[in-house]
Amino acid sequence: MRGVLRLFAPRSYMDRQRRAGLLFVLPALVYFGLVFLVPLVESVVGSFHRIVPGGESRFVGLRLYQRVFTDSTFWQAVANTVSLLLMSVPVTVTLALAVALGLHRLRSVMARSAWAAMYFLPFSVSLVAAALIWQWMYDPLYGFLNHLLGLAGLPPLPWLQSLELVRPSLAIVNVWVRLGFDTVIFLAALQAIPADYYEAASIDGASARQALLRVTLPLLNPQIVMVTILELIFNFKMFATVYATTQGGPAGASQTVIMLLYDTAFKFFRLGDASVMAVFVFASLLLVTLVQWRLFRREVEY
Amino acid sequence: MDGVRKLAATAGLVLAMVWAAAPTSAQPKKLIFWTHWEQNPEFNKYYETRGRDFAQKSGYEVQVVTIPYQGYEAKYLAALIGKSGAPDIFMGMTHHWCGQYDFCDRMPADLARTWDDHLPKYMVNVGKWKGVRYGTPIEHGNFQQMYLDVELFRKAGLDADKPPRTLDDWLAAMKKLTVLDAKGEPTQVGFALRHKGHPVGITDKFLPFAHAFGARMLSPTLETATGFANSPEMVAALGFYADLVHKHKVASLAFPTPEDAFGQKRAATIFRESWYFGWLKKNAPDVAFKVVALPCGKACPGAGALFPWTNMVYKSSANKAAAWDFIRFLSNPKDDLDQHQAQGILPVWTVNLDSPYVKARPDYASTQEMLRQPVPPEYYHPKSNELATAFGEAVVAALYGRGQPRPLLDEAAAKMDRILKD
Incomplete structure (x- = not known):
């Protein structure tokens, strides 16, 4: 309590320093509190209440949890989301790493920057725009991809119309959108690794493959873990791509948790049920992130 | 010291400009009208066109805001719950916004009677919730x-x-x-x-x-x-x-x-x-x-x-009376015909269903035939x-x-x- 008071009436140099520090982080704290924490708390509270917008709100205990968790549509959406995630995340991270390693080998800084910018471009496109571009590419009749298949003498594929192909097709869009962002992170990390390490490895007779496995990848561990977590979060929250292309179809094959959450809140007007789903998403992501952080994160010092 | 004077002079000039730019008389009052019929721009524009005539007698202009159909529910809900930034009149389905929610103002009895008397029989329940009329139907022929x-x-x-x-x-x-x-x-x-x-x-x-x-x-x-x-x-x-x-x-x-x-x-x-x-x-x-x-x-x-679209008045609107007056202003056969004809869609009032415009349409005979069938x-x-x-x-x-x-x-x-x- 005394410490807090001294922030407002500083007595020493250190008090002033602390106050300055607090003032610097205060805008971010306020923003985070209002935009993230308040809605999060509201979601948790809302998940225990039956809410009638414009009307009353009633405490119903765990009833909404019971209803959502016994609904097969919800678990189908979870399974779809996990399936999309498994298709997108490993491919995006591996490809981004490969591209970054390739770019890192370029000697010309200008060429490297130009290539990196090209890879980054899709990330700067709005997700809805990206989804619509790909919807055209996937069009069964006029689509570019089926045109290419036709040139190769292959039959056209129902990319977004097939129960089997719709999720891989959406995963490709995700990979395309996210590749550049991950590449730039890896590239920056690669450039930060001191060249001495590679020289030392080379003097010790390490091959390029050994240098990659024993030097590069271990030193990239923090970035790999971070990028994987970010990809996990991005894919788990996937909404815009699905909403703009398939609306969860065909036959619910691409219905993701967030898509279902949106429908539940704004089409079915069940804000309490939607809050349960939001809490589920938050808890799942938190758990997976913590486990991943704990198991795979290694301290790295250059 | 010179710097301070210059700063004060600049600030004074800016304040004077702001004061000069401020309106000397009161802004015209506005009715905000939300619709998600983005595919019918001419139909929507009609509200503003006739809104200018309405303004001459009421002092209220009408501003139409077209909300994209994709995700319109979320935007409506946020505004109607929040009250701030909410429309005075909005288009949607009565059984959602007046049934599941309590966002609608009850239509004045005389106006409700007018609409009940002039709709095709299959549309009489469109715009009603539990027998009470809240909305004015805007689309006929919304059947396959x-x-x-x-x-x-x-x-x-x-x-x-x-x-x-x-x-x-x-x-x-x-x-x-x-x-x-x-x-x-x-x-x-x-x-x-x-x-x-x-x-x-x-x-x-x-x-x-x-x-x-x-x-x-x-x-x-x-x-x-x-x-x-x-x-x-x-x-x-x-x-x-x-x-x-x-x-x-x-x-x-x-x-x-x-x-x-x-x-x-x-x-x-x-x-x-x-x-x-x-x-x-x-x-x-x-x-x-x-x-x-x-x-x-x-x-x-x-x-x-299945999609009975109607116009409704927001219960918490500060301009409810004016909103109903505007709807009353448009509740006549001529406006019904003109507005729908401007967009090339079917009018709603029974009296217009045999107008030359409707008779000349390629769906006239099929519509008439389906209207004669029992209401599904x-x-x-x-x-x-x-x-x-x-x-x-x-x-x-x-x-x-x-x-x-x-x-x-x-x-x-x-x-x-x-x-x-x-």
């Missing part, structure tokens, strides 16, 4: 009719002037109109059906078949689904619908949206609402088409609406979106061969009952 490609009919040896009138004849015609490739897959279908998108839309497109089989999605009181959504008639209807794809192959899941397939001359018939021929004339002017009444089975599908079941339930989603999931699962109609509909009916009871 059959669009047929005259050229494809001719090529198949069929006469487009004698369209099939029963489901049996229709199926026979569809078989003649379908062209299969060497592998037995259709390259041209007799009928393009909706299999993509949200299940609500899929339900909407299937219901005419259900009604033709004498089935209904919910009980007449809208209280139960079991026994209706999974009735033998509904099972037969869904079986017939799925067979179009799997057994008869007169429809295909590899085809795009029905509208596109018809515009591409790859589908000989589709079922769509009245507005579609305007779209067709604009986007596929080379398609020679006719609009006819839907074929009948045990019953005729009739003229109904209505599902104006506050949870209609959720119910139609649960039902549509069964329909689309049958189309994609994910199960048989009976168990799929049993599951859907049970789920719908849970929704209804909650």
Whole structure:
């Protein structure tokens, strides 16, 4: 309590320093509190209440949890989301790493920057725009991809119309959108690794493959873990791509948790049920992130 | 010191400019009108045009804000709950915004009577919740009719002037109109059906078949689904619908949206609402088409609406009285006709249904014929979106061969009952 008071009436140099520090982080704290924490708390509270917008709100205990968790549509959406995630995340991270390693080998800084910018471009496109571009590419009749298949003498594929192909097709869009962002992170990390390490490895007779496995990848561990977590979060929250292309179809094959959450809140007007789903998403992501952080994160010092 | 003076002088100048730019008289008052009919810009513009006339006598101008249809519910909900930034008048479905929520102002009795007296019989319940009128219906012809490609009919040896009138004849015609490739897959279908998108839309497109089989999605009181959504008639209807794809192959899941397939001359018939021929004339002017009444089975599908769009007044609006005055200002046959004609869609008032404009439309005869048929079941339930989603999931699962109609509909009916009871 005394410490807090001294922030407002500083007595020493250190008090002033602390106050300055607090003032610097205060805008971010306020923003985070209002935009993230308040809605999060509201979601948790809302998940225990039956809410009638414009009307009353009633405490119903765990009833909404019971209803959502016994609904097969919800678990189908979870399974779809996990399936999309498994298709997108490993491919995006591996490809981004490969591209970054390739770019890192370029000697010309200008060429490297130009290539990196090209890879980054899709990330700067709005997700809805990206989804619509790909919807055209996937069009069964006029689509570019089926045109290419036709040139190769292959039959056209129902990319977004097939129960089997719709999720891989959406995963490709995700990979395309996210590749550049991950590449730039890896590239920056690669450039930060001191060249001495590679020289030392080379003097010790390490091959390029050994240098990659024993030097590069271990030193990239923090970035790999971070990028994987970010990809996990991005894919788990996937909404815009699905909403703009398939609306969860065909036959619910691409219905993701967030898509279902949106429908539940704004089409079915069940804000309490939607809050349960939001809490589920938050808890799942938190758990997976913590486990991943704990198991795979290694301290790295250059 | 000079710097301080300069700063003070600049600040004074800025303040003077701001003061000079400020309006000397009060701003005209505005009624904010929200609509999500982005496909009907001329119709929406009419509110502003007539709003200027209204302003002369009331002092209120009308500003129309078009909210994109995709996700409009979220935007409406946020504004109507928050009250700030909410519209005075908004377009939507009465049973949602006045039924599930309590966002609507009750229509003044005299105005409600005017509307009750001038609507086609199938539309009298549109805009009402529990017998009370809140909204003014804005769309007639929001029921499906059959669009047929005259050229494809001719090529198949069929006469487009004698369209099939029963489901049996229709199926026979569809078989003649379908062209299969060497592998037995259709390259041209007799009928393009909706299999993509949200299940609500899929339900909407299937219901005419259900009604033709004498089935209904919910009980007449809208209280139960079991026994209706999974009735033998509904099972037969869904079986017939799925067979179009799997057994008869007169429809295909590899085809795009029905509208596109018809515009591409790859589908000989589709079922769509009245507005579609305007779209067709604009986007596929080379398609020679006719609009006819839907074929009948045990019953005729009739003229109904799953999406009964209306204009309503926001209960918490500070300008409620002016909003109702504006609606009253437009509640007459002339404005009804002018506004709908400007967009090329059907007017709502009964007196306009035989106007020269309507008689000259390609859907005049089919609309009249369907209006003469018994009114099909209505599902104006506050949870209609959720119910139609649960039902549509069964329909689309049958189309994609994910199960048989009976168990799929049993599951859907049970789920719908849970929704209804909650």
